[in-house]
Amino acid sequence: MSFIPHTEDEIRQMLNAIGVDRIDELFDEIPAELINEKLDYVPAAMNEAGIRRLSRQRAENDGHHINFIGAGAYEHHIPAAVWQIATRGEFYSAYTPYQAEASQGTLQLLYEYQSMMASLTGMEVSNASLYEGASALAEAVLMAVRAQREKQRILMPETIHPGYRETTETIVKNQGIVLSSISYSGITGTIDLEQLGKEITDDVAALVIPQPNYFGALEAVDELTNLAHERGCLVIAVVNPVSLAILKAPGEWGDKGADIVVGEGQPLGIPLSSGGPYFGFMCCTQKLIRQMPGRLIGRTVDADGKQGFALTLQAREQHIRRSKATSNICTNQGLMVTAATLYMSLMGPAGIEQVAKASHANTRLLVEKLTAIDGVDVVFNSPFFHECVLRINAPMEDLIPAMTVQGVIAGKALFADYADLHDCLLVCATELRTEEEMDVYAMHLQRFVSKHQLETP
């Protein structure tokens, strides 16, 4: 089934035009010993009906669970129009808009996307997106180091998503950049200001500030931003786009605002899909625009003076600058951004604000119900957005599978990433969770904890 339209007659006609007898002859420049048409593993072809049946079976095998994990990816309602329009062939099967005249649809959409993201984050400019949130942070780190010239150290608090720290480490480590970690207060679950005060010295290029942080807690972003700027370092904000409908935009943090803003775009209309494809967003101040990686769309005019859109500042990019480019990136996540732009348009500012408020209110309600159980407590005392860390007096390694069997994905256990939170669970209830679902969760958790409660020392 290789989607090849040629008939036998046509093949003959084409071979004649080329002047060969058989298709194999077209490969005569390849050294004969390299030709190997034997495939040992690849199975025989399936037709469409067969692959549909097989895919359905496997998808159904993964079942349906009530999900209470956030931890970097969030289950929100996605209006039906989002993916019906985004998967129109004219969006779905178009290439990068290098031929601007034949790509005005994608280009105008990306310009609208950039405008929406800049407004949401309160920043002057936005690029056309990066791969996803964690690698966007890595790109922000590289960008900060470029902008700060000699400074090679980045302060990365432990309240950042552990996956973001690991990804950034992978991407920047070969360029001599040092990621210094800053611990968190065991009481508030936010950046330890005392340790930060000591670490934030002249050689620091940027401070990374997550808001809300990995624990769901709200950081003192104004103080942190001002402190960083006083010490001559840039501020890289890592934010959840839905939270920005109610939380202060990074462009307004402190006296001068954040310098670079990145984050995971998935909450804006992208399905969870086991982790991807998502998209990363990146916004910054006008001053830093030439240090920014990735594609950028500009509005201009055509030969008749009519408005039009084109890729701009391409001199930063790999296909022009080659080894001197700002990054090796040569793509954005176009299709995901198409969906996100549709999502923001269909929801509007009031709709996204409702999603943010409802997710916050639902998480509060969930926390209330779960902490009513003996042996379940809130760990930190900071205000939170839509996630919260709970300490559970029961063996965590057994809790997750036991709850999963009951159809409840209970949350993200923290033992693998935080030794002192080995008995803790990060939970989230977006606007989609109903009170009935929370009651099911509470009931099963109560049963488990009462059966498995650890001896108190």
Place this chain on the structure above:
Amino acid sequence: MTKLIFEQSTSGRINKAQFLPAEIPLDDIPDVFLRKTSPMLPEVSEMQAVRHFTRLSQLNFSIDTHFYPLGSCTMKHNPRICNEAALYDGFSGRHPSAPDSTGQGLLSCLFDLQEILKDISGMNEVSLAPMAGAQGEFTGIAMIRAYHDARNDDAREEILVPDAAHGTNPATAVMCGYKVREIPTLDNGDVDIDALAAVVGPRTAGLMLTNPSTLGVFERQIREIATLVHDAGGLLYYDGANMNAILGKVKPGEMGFDVIHLNLHKTFSTPHGGGGPGAGPVGVSERLIPFLPVPRIVESSGQFTVLDKKDCPQSIGRLSCFMGNAGILLRAWIYARLLGRDGMKRVADFATLNANYLKAKLEQAGFEMAYKNRRATHEFILTLKKEKAETGVTAMDFAKRLLDKGYHAPTTYFPLLVPECFLIEPTETESLEELDGFIGAMQEISKEAAEQPDLVKSAPHNLPIRRLDDVRAARQLDVVWKNDLGDSKK
């Protein structure tokens, strides 16, 4: 011209269908954390939004609407079933941090894809983690670095790259902390092996090569090149951008490559989506397996498990927060199963047939080929330097005029070595009629260039807009729409 969505917005207009039944109070987050002004997002009805974005879509060329012979991009048909199945609830609704036990269906598909990619590439192990070709390249070079580092072989500070390579190659080497040294290309399109022999040595960490090369020809001396680099202690990196030309025919592992990446959005037909998402899995030979990025998917008695850094201590690490572009990998898996064993080889056969047919016919029509005496692979280069000298019409003008005639332009001005060039890749899914139509359009433009060059130089004429002022776009930067009325107060 389509008005911006912001210009269609009316303050206070809401989409009731997307609203929650009740107003939700927000009384427990201190004021200092809260936003004071609403973001400038559009306030439009569902119908307005649907109409606006449908109309925007209609301003695009796409594979679904036009022949798209964009060299080096492999713009082939994107089967719809791949999208349908990837969006089944069980796949699209699963949280990335849910236990592996809830994702056995997905993981079985991804594991199967890993094995298929091992088979077609002749590599010993595959990781699906990289999210694009450029990230696959980064991964490959980072693994080469980790390999040399693990052996304390730290004098190797150079990556060799042929001058015809994609721009991502040198940019990637720099991201991994290497210096780049370019290797010249001979007039026949092969790498200048003497020049390579002169620079390869104890400072060489590796060589990055695309084969077939970006010049649309197969690098015939690949085995000699591999031996030269290996004898000097370097490793060989394969840029899989052009894998469509040799799928099911030649295995990069057997050409001597130590590490490869594959562009699934090219060879495995996942959507280009207006510029992404892609997927760039990497394959490695035995000695690089410990350095593969995480997560990795393994199987043991029918159960699939995801490995992370704790399970793979020498891994270069994580490239994304979760599982890379899992949904794109699923689409590639479906496509691979539709092709099956025999379909793989047919892809290479017919991609090559179509390219050689186009090349032969365009040559007969009087166009000059950059590598006349070479076989085309799945693509070839045509140079319009003669047309430019005689009529003043450039490759860019030809490209724009093709748009007028309903054909997407080929890749222009790449590779940089050939003046006024078109890199043309028809792919295997185009029919003979479509190829003949394109040849006809090229002949028409050639005639127009001779008789009325201004018509071609001022093209396009039949598109939503005419040629854009790129200089103004860069000098008077306008990348964000500004609301003259300012943000609305909450």
